[in-house]
Amino acid sequence: MTQKTIACLTKLRPFFGDCLNRMQQMGHLDLDSRKGKAPxxxxxxxxxxxxxxxxxxxxxxxxxxxxxxxEGGHAIHSFLCHSLELNGFKEYPTEIxxxxxxxxxxxxxxxxxxxxSDPNELSRAKEQQLERVITIFPWIATIDKFQHWLYTNPGHTSKEREAMWMSILHEFSSPVVDFSGLEKYRAVLWQRQLHLFEVPFYYIEYGIAQLGAIGLWQQYKNNPGQAIENYLSALSLGGTKTLPELFEAAELKFDFSSATISKLMGFVKSELDQITLTTSS
Ligand SMILES: [Zn+2]
Structure with missing residues (x-):
């Protein structure tokens, strides 16, 4: 796993592989499963x-x-911020x-x-990855809308909570899947999102970050060298700038209008269609 990850990151930019290599030499990679280890x-x-x-x-x-x-991406970010003068600068907003x-x-x-090594498995892995990139958005919308109701209506009963959850879940889910027989589990599905309990109002950050990541990937498809440069410039700033400025440093739009989001999602869909075509041919 370690060697493969280092090889993969090195192909992208030798510096990325070097960072992980250094961590491995220092014994800073504890990756493999063992009895009693937390997931x-x-x-x-x-x-x-x-x-x-x-x-x-x-x-x-x-x-x-x-x-x-x-986690490799997070590690590169840590390396890039190490030379910043103050420890406070090495802490940055979650979205970036x-x-x-x-x-x-x-x-x-x-x-x-x-x-x-198997081309079909490779295509399936890419397909699943892009499906996740798409489906995370309705899930974030569901969790975010639900937690706003949850915390602004502290006097609610468990019946009201279940009714509200089901109504929000339906609002953002597709009706094409038949969940008959699973109603009992659907009603408590929100409980799997620990953010609702531990860090309320935080989950939306993943949506903001995912849009930034898609934007960078789109840049990468057009001009890989420039996209990596933009990635490095923005991350090297650590927490010395505000979030909109960090997005700007990566040449990303800090814009969450439906027009911008639909353009980004159109790009992901076209990439997904290409993978699916390869699999079926
Ligand atoms: Zn993360």
Whole structure:
């Protein structure tokens, strides 16, 4: 897993591979599954050495590939901010932190043959990745709308809560899937989103970041070198600028109008269609 990730990131830009190589030499990559290890993955910046630590619980699934390159993006961000003068500058808004990681997921896709030798599996992995990039938005909208109701109506009963959840869920879900027999589970589906309990009003950040990541990927498809330069320039600023300025440094629009979002989603759809075509041919 480690060598493959390093190879994949090196193909994108040797500096990216060097960062992970350094972490590996320092023993800062704790990736493989072992008994009792917590699930998930994260990148922990370490202020003194500048080389962060990645913890994850890899078991050879597709999710592990995306988690690894995702955390790799966070790690590159940590390296880029290490030389900033104040520790406070090395802390940046979550939205730009997730642009670093989510854009890395999309940038690396063209080199995922490192992880998947079977062309059909490779196409399926890319297809699933792009489906996730699309379906995350209605889910974010559902969670965000629900939590606004939840926290601004603290006196609600559990019956009212369930009714509100089901109505919002229907608003943002497609009616084409038949969920008959699963009503009991659908009614409590919101409980799987820990942000509702731990960090209210935070979940929308992922949507902002995902749009930034798609924008960078679109730049990458037109001009890979320039897109990577824009990525590096924005991330190197750490937390010395505001979020709109950081987006601007990456030549990204800080605009969430339906016109801009629909253009970005049209781009993702055209990429998805190309993958599907390859699979069926
Ligand atoms: Zn992340």
């Amino acid at each position: 998930g993955g994260y990148n922990c910046p370490l202020a003194e050495s500048g080389a962060p630590f990645i913890f994850m619980n890899a078991a050879g699934t597709l999710d592990d590939v995306t988690t690894m390159v995702h 932190a997730e642009v670093a990681s989510m854009a890395m997921e999309l940038f690396t896709m063209q080199h995922w043959d490192v992880f998947f």
